[in-house]
Amino acid sequence: MVVRKGLAAAAATALLLATAACGGSNSGDGDNASGTGSSASGTAAAESSSSKLDPVTLKIVMPGDRPADMDKIIAEAEKRMADTINVKLDLVFVPWSDLAQKTQVMLASGEDVDLIFDAPWLHMDQMISAGYYEPLEDLLDQYGQDAVKVRSQQMFDANKFQGHIYALPLGNTHLAGRTYLVRKDLREKYGVAPIQTYDDLISFAYKVKENEKDVVPLLAYGQSGQKDVTWGAFRAFMEYDPQLLRSDALGQSLVLYYKNNDGKVYNLFDEMEPRVWSWIEDARKLYTDGLIHPDVLAIKDVDSVINSGKVAVAVYNEFGVPSSISAALAQNAPGAELEAVTFIKNEKGQNITNFKQANFQAIPKVSKNKERAMMFLNWTADKDNYDLLAYGIEGTNYEKIGDDQYKQIGSGYSYFPYAWIWNPTTDRLNAGFDEESIKHYQFNKDASNLTASILTGFSFDPAPVINEISLYNATEDKYYNALFDGVTDPDETWAKFKKEAEGNAKKIQVELQKQIDAFLAQNQ
Template identity: 30%
Template sequence: MPSRWLLSILTLILASAIVVACNGDNENTETSGKETDGGKPDDFVTLKMIMPGDESARMREFVDNELNDRLKNDLNMKLELTYIPWGSYQQKLELSLSTGEDYDLFWHGTPFVSGYKSKGYIQPLDELLQKYGQNLIKNIPAENFKLDQIDGKQWAIPSQAFTSAGKFTSVMVRQDLLESVGMTEIRTIADLEAFYRKMHAIDPSYYGYLETDRGHEVLWRELSGENLTAFDERNLFAVNEDTGELVNYVESDLYKKVAHLREDWVKKGIIDKNLVGNPQSKIDQENAGKLLFRVGAVSRAMENLQTAQKADSGAKLREYFLAPDKPRYIVAPSNEAYMIPAAAKHAERAMMFMNWILKSKDNYNFIIFGVEGKYYRIENGKIKLLTNDQLMYEWMWRNKNYFTAPTNVPDDVVRDMLHNDDNAKISRLFGFHFNEEPVKKEMAQVLTVYKEKFDLINSGLVGYNSGFSSAMTALKKAGYDKVFAELKKQFNEFNAGRP
């Protein structure tokens, strides 16, 4: 980590978190008699929670029996868990939030917090966190909480507390297949193309594939001579980490380079036309062990290994950074956010439940892996998983204080994760939230046009030369320049307030 500058930032952030916790305001909490943090509430409630994923019979059995038995004993509550498949999660989640369904807790990525706050979908958590979240405060660094603070209030719990530098800018590869064709590592775009070419010659059922949404940043490391960080996953704007200037990415020469590369990859078959625009097909192919590479996420080689080995017992995964000598930046030390809806009936119990997860390593392992001896066991300091699914994704709650690597994850992959943030730099975007309210009409129009016109260019299905000009005209007509001007205004004000 950078030394003096980072230390001063973290000191200020810690002070900010303490002030917010002491002066927070929460307007939608239960009023019946409850004990403070650590005590068992008086009344029994059913906590309704939304999570992404596909529920297995084992997960349902665990919730209905061991988990709810313990939650009744510890928190006098029952967990009613609704799973929504990944491919339709955001759409169905937003429908539930916009119609005021009485869910008490849900997960989504940190970039969604600001938008959900602006739409009135979620409630501030400061008072709840101070009263019922002492284990969260103890085990999650203060700088993580800063990510979800807007207008002086805390709007989400940043559940993950692990290494994060360069998240979504690495590429994860099937290391076993890479080695099978005589290669050892990935350092360049040419390496990725060679890997695909050699594997495709052996077995054409394997796909290349690098996501056409978050995959831009992976390629930027090699295609740009500058150090750029995307403003968010929509890939409209970026920040130049060297100069501090915001970059109009879609009108840049870099965007043109990425689009031409994607077009070339479609011609070569690296990007398969049948996978583009079909999230479920992508997931199915990865679950079947047919994807050679995809966007990494610092810990994805560990997270996806069990699924890969279910399809191919000899599968190995590894993450690499293109242009590995370029710096890595910490934008968000936690990309995971648990939010409490404005319409929640049991907001206090939702906070108590999250706090309970980090109360002890036993609770942490229990909620993620299940019953020790039945669903997992400890072997030589690692976790031996005895099932192929988890109730709650481990990466959503990964915490340095409680983390134990699975037995099937090689030591070099664990070492990559634990040392990922060594010598990392703090991004200029750290802690910045774009308030879209002044341009919400234009932003909605821009995103609609971008999805309609630019997704095809991003995927390589429509050539840059043939499609960009008309797409850009439509984007500007939708209000793109106004959105960019407002973003720059807010970002400059944010920078003016930096120490």
């Protein structure tokens, strides 16, 4: 999922991404966002030399499941590229639950890959520190001018790693969407008013438990790599007193975190944040009361469970209800309808962001086709080409609604530009989104509506504590999701987790704070 998957969507959405946390700008300004100063057009350069280009097959590693109509879309894309950049596409899909491990093995083993999805919540910093990714400044300068133009200068400036552009940032807003997908038909069936607060949401879930024996009241994510979208941790995206933000060192984990905007790294092992503990205790009560899905830690494909119509509330990394889920739900459970509920505030200055994207597309150093890979990314910045890869074949998979919206047709090709080509300029909004969700997207495309983190532009170098991070992550995977999904006793689980992970977490915290202090001193 999104960024969308744990957005993931949701992903996400996150999935979730988002995510899926995601960001971007609607301005698409800056012909020179990569800071390289070229004025030539990458597309024009490719086309002018297309007669000299031999055919090349790009191996692209993607998250998630292969859409049913993927082969048709690839065939059309290859047809369009034949007389220009002459590229064929070999798309390799890796399930979200296996993404971190399998992509790390691919990179470490030197497997021949030309483009690969990565993210700070996955293992972006570690893979860069290990030297697996190619810096993109020169490639963007020579072959990627159109890919640059559809992203703002701010989008590039805020998404450098160790001072370089190691991957193309993917996003369509400056703040990731986070949503509870709610069964509107059940809410109306039992006379429950539109949900305005978290307490309203839980009251509705209890109502479902009382009356719908075949419907699971609450669904979150439980697989490794989906910590953002566990039931308790998800609440951090929608509560403001204090506003808690994930750290740059531990991806989705809340164990090391930032509070409000003071430049300090906090550690739950040093002192438990009362708000976080309340989320953990709440998740435990909901699980023991039979509201959270009993097999939450075992479910690999959360979307399929939502699509079945047997869930009343699910967390998701996106604003609005994805059209793919709406279509599947209508087919599997006629009469069922979802609505999007979010408690993220659309109030100027309320949300703190460092403008970092949640998803990225990188070119591994082992690629033998780096120039052609960038030409392909550049090709996807064209509106018609973006539409094809993002939404499918017009009239078959989607319908254009004006210049900036779309309507999905069927379920053969679901929306997933967040996995490889996402940008804020050519991306379309789902015309089926409710008015409130559209307002959220529009509001968060405007950077002036958000409060900039004092750490905007900061990039953590994990090299000094890379072993500690690896050991910590292995320990956290044993406890974190069970804790935040309420599956195990909080006191016992936290005690074991702290005993095994505290030492490594402290070393990581000290190194992160050291780098932050140096960054802030340099930027005073």
